[in-house]
Amino acid sequence: MTLQMKFHIPLLAVMCIALVSCERPTSPPLPNSPPITRLANIPRDSSVVFPLVVLNWSGGDNDGYVVGYQYRYFTYHLLQGTSSTWILYDSTEWINTTASSDTIAFNSTDSLNLQRFIVRAIDNGGAVDPNPAEKILYTTRATPPITSIETPKKNDTLLVLDHVTDWWPGVPLIFKAVDLTRGGKVVAFAWSVDGGSWNWGSDTSIYLTPAVFKQPLDGIHTIRVTSRNNTNLVDPNGDSVIVKLVIPPLDRKVLIIDETDELNNPFITRGISDSSVDRFYADVFPGSDEWDFKQKGMPPRSVLAHYELVVWHADDIPASYPHKISDPNNISVLTDYLNVGGKFLMSGWGILKSFAYYKNFPFTFSPGTFVFDYLHIHTVDETGIIGDCIGGKGLPGIFSDIHVDSTKLAFFPYGGKLAQVNLITQMAGFTDILYSYMNLPSSPNVSYRGRAIALQYYGTSYNAIVLGFPMYFIQKGDAITMAGEILRSLHIK
Numbered sequence: 001m002t003l004q005m006k007f008h009i010p011l012l013a014v015m016c017i018a019l020v021s022c023e024r025p026t027s028p029p030l031p032n033s034p035p036i037t038r039l040a041n042i043p044r045d046s047s048v049v050f051p052l053v054v055l056n057w058s059g060g061d062n063d064g065y066v067v068g069y070q071y072r073y074f075t076y077h078l079l080q081g082t083s084s085t086w087i088l089y090d091s092t093e094w095i096n097t098t099a100s101s102d103t104i105a106f107n108s109t110d111s112l113n114l115q116r117f118i119v120r121a122i123d124n125g126g127a128v129d130p131n132p133a134e135k136i137l138y139t140t141r142a143t144p145p146i147t148s149i150e151t152p153k154k155n156d157t158l159l160v161l162d163h164v165t166d167w168w169p170g171v172p173l174i175f176k177a178v179d180l181t182r183g184g185k186v187v188a189f190a191w192s193v194d195g196g197s198w199n200w201g202s203d204t205s206i207y208l209t210p211a212v213f214k215q216p217l218d219g220i221h222t223i224r225v226t227s228r229n230n231t232n233l234v235d236p237n238g239d240s241v242i243v244k245l246v247i248p249p250l251d252r253k254v255l256i257i258d259e260t261d262e263l264n265n266p267f268i269t270r271g272i273s274d275s276s277v278d279r280f281y282a283d284v285f286p287g288s289d290e291w292d293f294k295q296k297g298m299p300p301r302s303v304l305a306h307y308e309l310v311v312w313h314a315d316d317i318p319a320s321y322p323h324k325i326s327d328p329n330n331i332s333v334l335t336d337y338l339n340v341g342g343k344f345l346m347s348g349w350g351i352l353k354s355f356a357y358y359k360n361f362p363f364t365f366s367p368g369t370f371v372f373d374y375l376h377i378h379t380v381d382e383t384g385i386i387g388d389c390i391g392g393k394g395l396p397g398i399f400s401d402i403h404v405d406s407t408k409l410a411f412f413p414y415g416g417k418l419a420q421v422n423l424i425t426q427m428a429g430f431t432d433i434l435y436s437y438m439n440l441p442s443s444p445n446v447s448y449r450g451r452a453i454a455l456q457y458y459g460t461s462y463n464a465i466v467l468g469f470p471m472y473f474i475q476k477g478d479a480i481t482m483a484g485e486i487l488r489s490l491h492i493k
Contacts, residue, residue, distance in 0.1 A: 032125040035061040037069070039119060039133040050183045051108035051142040051231040056101040057133060059121030070094040070128070071102070071119035077110040086114050105232035108142040115139055144233040145186045147177040147225050149241050157244045157302045159340045162210050162217055167339040167461040170207030175239065177204075177227035188228040194221055200228075218247045248305035248340050253492060254288035255307040256281050257299065259324055259348075260472065264316035272408070277315065280472055284483045285311060298330045304337040308492050314348035315470035317420065322354035331370045338374060338462040343490050347467035352380045352422040362425060372428075375466055376457045379426035383437075387417030388445050389469065391478075392435030392453055399434050399485050402478040409473060422468030424452040432456045434465065434489075456489060463490050 040056040043049050059066040072094050076086035090107045106115045120132035151174040152158060161168050177186045190198040191206070194214040213221050226238035258281070262272050278290060288311070291299050304310060314323040324330060325346065338344060348354075355371050356363045362381040365372040372378060383389065391403040406416030413419065423437065435454040439445055453468045465486060471479055487493075 030063070032123070032127050033061070033063050034127040035059050035064075035066050035121040035123040035129050036131075037119055037121040037129045037133040039117075039135050043137060045136050046138065048112075048138040048140065051106045051113075051139040051181075052103060052183070053106060053137065053139070054101065054103050055117065055119075055135070057119045058100055059129070061121070061123040064124040066121045067124050068096060068098045068122045069100070069119055070096055070122065071117065073104065073106065073118070074116040075107045076114040076116070078112065089113075105230065106137075106139045106142075108139040108231065111141050113139045113141075140182075142181045142184060142229070142231040142233055143179075144235045145177045145179040145184070145227045145229045147189070147227045147235045147238045148175060149223070149225055149239045150174045150176060152223070152241055152243050154241045155243070156241070157246055157300060159248055159301050159305055159336050160210065160217060160245045161340050162247060164207075164209055165339075165461050167459070170209040171223075171243075171245070172205075173208050173223060173225075174205045175225045177235065179229045181229065181231065185230045186227050187230050190226050190228075192224045198226070213245070217245055220244055244302075246302055246305050248337075248342070250306065250308050250341070252289065252306045252308070254285045254309045254311060254487075255299070255304065256285060256288050256290045257293055257310060257312045258290060259293040259312060259314040260470075261294065261314075261316045264319060277472055280476065280479070281311070281313065283476065284471070284479045293324065298333055301333055301336055304333070304342065305340075307342070309343045309345060309487070309490060310334070310337065311345045312347070313471055314351060314354075315472040317349045318354055318357065322357035323348055323351060325351070326354040326357070326370075335370065335374060338459075338464065341461050343462060343492070344464045345467070345486060346465070347469065347471040349470040350382065350420055350422065352377070352424075352466065352468055353382055353420075356380075364426070374457075375455070375464055376428035376431050377424055377426075377455060377466065378428060379424075380468075381423040381425050381451075383419060383421045383423065383445065383448055385413055385419050387414030387419045388439050388443055388448065389418040389421045389437060389453075390440060391438045391474075392469075393438050393450075394485075395432060395434050398489065400478070400481050401438075402435060402482055403475050405473055405475045418469055418473060421448075421453055423448065424455050424466070424468060427452070427455055430458045432458075435467075465490070 037057060037059045072092045074088060075090040077089040079085040079087050115137045117135045118132040120129040122128050151172055158171055160171060164170055173191060177189060179186050188200050189204055190200045192198050193208060193212045210217050220242060222240055222242050224238055224240040226235045228234045260277050262274050262277065312325055314325060362379055364379045365377065387409060389404060391401060394400045404418050409416050433452040434456055437448045437451045437453050439449055456465045
């Protein structure tokens with residue numbers, strides 16, 4: 001045997017031994033052991049707590065690591081007439097989470113509720129703790145919130161458009177909710193239109209655009225609201241209103257709203273009757289319809305919706321109380337009409353004074369008021385109680401001059417002239433001065449001369465004209481000319 005052969009024999013033996021050892025079976029791997037779960041001791045077992053409870057847990061695994069948890073709870077109510085027999089009322093399915101804590105809103109509709117909470121860990125091998133951690137708690141009663149609609153009112157008629165504009169963003173919906181549970185809080189609100197899906201959010205004042213209503217838009221619709229509190233209870237009833245939406249047809253020309261009270265101030269109404277005032281405006285605006293405010297109150301929105309122009313006159317002196325046009329309820333109806341494209345003419349004795357009746361003049365109107373926002377008038381003054389105004393100088397080329405009818409004012413303190421005329425001393429943009437104050441050259445009231453006594457606002461959705469004097473006391477021929485020029489300026493044929 002050569003040296004080379006002697007060297008290879010031991011190597012061959014080693015290789016044979018290794019080959020034999022590789023084929024020998026090994027012991028099976030150890031099985032995956034499940035994880036364990038623990039619950040923190042806060043709150044303590046058997047505590048009586050508010051239904052919204054923060055619970056914390058943890059898990060461990062001897063041969064791996066925890067990848068998540070599952071929890072659920074069971075609610076028990078006392079059997080009626082007993083003090084210790086609990087029966088199952090409700091339960092949840094397993095809820096998956098990777099967190100080690102959560103805020104649980106326990107179902108707590110009884111005066112006292114037994115809650116059995118269990119949680120189990122899951123490890124990286126998919127094993128689940130066969131002995132979940134458990135906590136017994138008692139929760140006090142939780143009641144659902146109560147939701148109510150403030151705007152619109154039930155059976156309201158609302159003027160709408162089939163598109164939103166700068167002045168009409170949609171149907172306003174304002175609602176609120178209260179939670180009577182001690183420690184309870186409303187956390188979410190929802191609305192639904194015409195049986196559609198619920199829209200959840202945090203706002204309680206929104207505009208419903210035309211797209212959310214079922215067609216046809218012009219007609220009857222139902223608006224519903226509800227809310228949810230921090231114990232996850234939803235108002236089961238909510239609130240609802242049925243409203244009528246009207247797209248203004250504007251199929252008639254002029255509506256005259258007569259607020260003039262011929263008996264309001266005897267020393268200026270001698271010989272003036274309701275019928276004579278009615279005839280005056282019927283002649284000035286031929287073909288118009290009349291609405292007697294004293295007899296019928298404010299016209300509803302459904303009536304205003306038919307007219308291209310609403311003319312409101314209050315030609316008596318408001319000696320004891322302001323003109324009713326300034327009432328916020330009446331203004332609400334008017335602004336709804338303007339927002340959807342109406343046109344408006346207002347005249348009267350102290351008509352602007354009525355919007356700040358108990359204030360000293362001159363007076364500056366603030367943003368948020370009808371006069372500031374809708375008429376674009378900022379500051380107003382008023383002339384004295386002695387007659388001085390003989391007419392108005394018209395906007396050259398567009399409006400003719402007008403003259404006071406001295407026969408209607410031939411007695412003291414007027415002497416054939418108008419008094420207490422509203423002067424518009426500061427106005428905003430998109431306005432024209434239609435008439436300027438005129439008095440006799442010999443009048444001592446030179447500061448009044450040339451001041452604006454009538455204004456027109458040109459809006460993107462509506463136009464409005466204010467006469468700071470009573471139209472009835474203008475010479476009838478001039479008033480007829482004025483009305484024609486106003487209609488042309490408002491593009492009403």
